[in-house]
Amino acid sequence: MAGGEVLCSCGRPVPVPRLGQLRRQAADHRRGPTAGSGSATPTTKGQAWLVAGWAVGLGGVALAAALTVLGMMALRRISVGNPTASSAPHESAQSHAKAAAAPAPNDPVAEMLRNSPFGKYAKEFPREIFANDRTPLDPEPDRPVPDPEGTFSRFCSTCHVLPPPDVEPRRLWPAKIRQMYRYARGPRPQPPERIPPMKAAIQYWSSRAPEDLVLPADALGSPASPLEFARHHVTLDAIPAPSAVSCVKFVQLGAQSPPQVLISDMGHGLVVLWTPSERRHPARVLAHIPHPSRTHVVDLDGDGRRDILVANLGDFWPVDTNQGSVVWLRNRANDEFQAIPLISGLGRVNDVQAADFDGDGDLDLVVAVFGNLSTGMILYLENTTTDYSHPQFDPVPLDYRNGTIDVPVADIDGDGHPDFLALLAQEHEEVLAMLNRGWGSFQPQLIYKAPHPRWGSTGIVLVDMNGDGRQDLLFNHGDAFQFPAIARPYHGVSWLENRGTFPWAWHRIAHLPGAQTSVPGDLDGDGRLDVVSSAFIPGFNPAWPDAARMDTIVWLRQIAPGRFERYSLETALPYHAAGDVGDYDGDGDLDIVMGNFFIFPHKNVPWKACLTVLENRSTGRLGQPKQSP
Secondary structure (H helix, E strand, C coil), X not given: CCCEEEECCCCXXXXXXXXHHHHHHHHHHHHXXXXXXXXXXXXXHHHHHHHHXXXXXXXXXXXXXXXXXXXXXXXXXXXXXXXXXXXXXXXXXXXXXXXXXXXXXXXXXXXXXXXXXXXXXXXCCCHHHECCCCCCCCCCCCCCCCCHHHHHHHHHCCCCCCCCHHHCCHHHXXXXXXXXXXXXXXXXXXCHHHCCCHHXXXXXHHHHCCCCXXXXXXXXXXXXXXXXXEEEEECCCCCCCCCEEEEEEEECCCCCCCCEEEEEECCCCEEEEXXXXXXXXXXXXXXXXXXXXXXXXECCCCXXXXXXXXXXXXXXXXXXXXXXXXXXXXXXCCCCEEEEEEEEEECCXXXXXXXXXXXXXXXXXXXXXXCCCCCCEEEEEEECCCCCCCCCEEEEEEECCCCECCCCEECCCCCCCCEEEEEECCCCCEEEEEEEEECCEEEEEEEEECCCCCCCEEEEEXXXXXXXXXXXXEEEECCCCCECCCCCCCCEEEEEECCCCCCCEEEEEEECCCEEEEEEECCXXXXXXXXXXXXXXXXXXXXXXXXXXXXXXXXXEEEECCEEEEEEEEECCCECCEEEEECCCCCCCCEEEEECECCCCCCCCCCCCCEEEEEECECCCCCCECCCC
């Protein structure tokens, strides 16, 4: 059975699973529970139907598969990889967001919108993400709540655990409660009798919340770095100002190429390649893609040339959409790349990674569909291509939850098969290991669960942090995409230590409000991996108390396994949503390149520069300046 499409009763064409998918599900069912896994049963009712379809025999596979897809559609109400699929719920959400974009008179956020240089993006800003939302309370009778904690715990647990009152200041809880109630009454509303009175919820959290969130002492005023760095604010003609750089990577696309920097700008829809050592040659636009979030360099077609996979969000703002996609920039030699969509019709796609997950000799893909509220999933794309001029990938959803940010690949359990990890943000706030069980099927294992749903996960990086031979995780939690923004004391940089069992051990490295990007690298040449971390707070207010002392790029120097000293490399400019370390100037040590992402720039912010470069000027013993040639 080669797969095809069936027509849902709603008129939506949906893909029929391939025979290989049914075979995998049947094998998983026969294998039964795995030691330490808790349960190996299918994770969804739709997948259980797939197993039943296999059981009826090969003669009935086509019919069973068609019924399976219809059942999954009825249960999940989603479409995978079908750009022609009905998008009414998504379009409705977008229309609502954009209709609400016009700033109200005397609204303090209206001034930010008017001053934003992003033009049309500012006009389309989805107003429901503002924390100062003044939406009136819905008319409802005052009903007593005799057991507030139990009542709200049951209500909230349909999406997440009960958030403690001290994760928000008192003044922001009313708007946050209104926002949560709108979500609860959204496309999949709860029964009215299960929704406690909103006034009671506001009273419960506001009365228990602190007046302000107080930052810990070590979140401010870090000592200056003993390494000397020369700072450059870099403008590139290929990227118009203001930039919205979402990904920066040191790459080498050709075997003889000097160090290059691959840059994605999601505001202007650009994938750009820059060679810092070739100053006479300008940066080149490799492709125009609506909203490129992340890139992954890999030789997808096996022709010996390195290609680029691009995760396309599909919309600039955090809304539900079906415009997300995965695009393959196929290397045609001579620095020419052909943009080929591999799958579209998805929610906002934030990451894509490649590996031969099913062991058949070609590269499959795993995709992090962040989505927003009603969209999102972890998606496995099985490579069934016979001719790369017409690539074919069969989609298999692995997890239907929203909020997946990163899906880095590694052999976590040491069985010789590639696994991957998944960071889920939004209300889930957890890290999963997806262990490859063969044939491209995966067993989830919990690596880490955050203490509350406001943790703000922003990224993970696989790295052997303590040098014990096991892959650990660098972990950032500092989501500050909220207006008005505030500095949160629980934001920061952590690492998750792999001790050979699940879950992994959590260790905080540093408090850092707005922690967005962390990259490992030995900056001082002492043989131990350090960490460079940056902050992204798009609504940052330089008038905040202690704003001038707030670190926005830090060097976390590892002085012993798992022990770090913190040094400040920049303050009061939290506009870095991406970055990397590499040999920018070709002198043999590591430099730092951070991307700049501006929405509401203030005075004295270098908003015309798309990159901030910190060029390492020290070598040999720590702090010893380089000798002039």
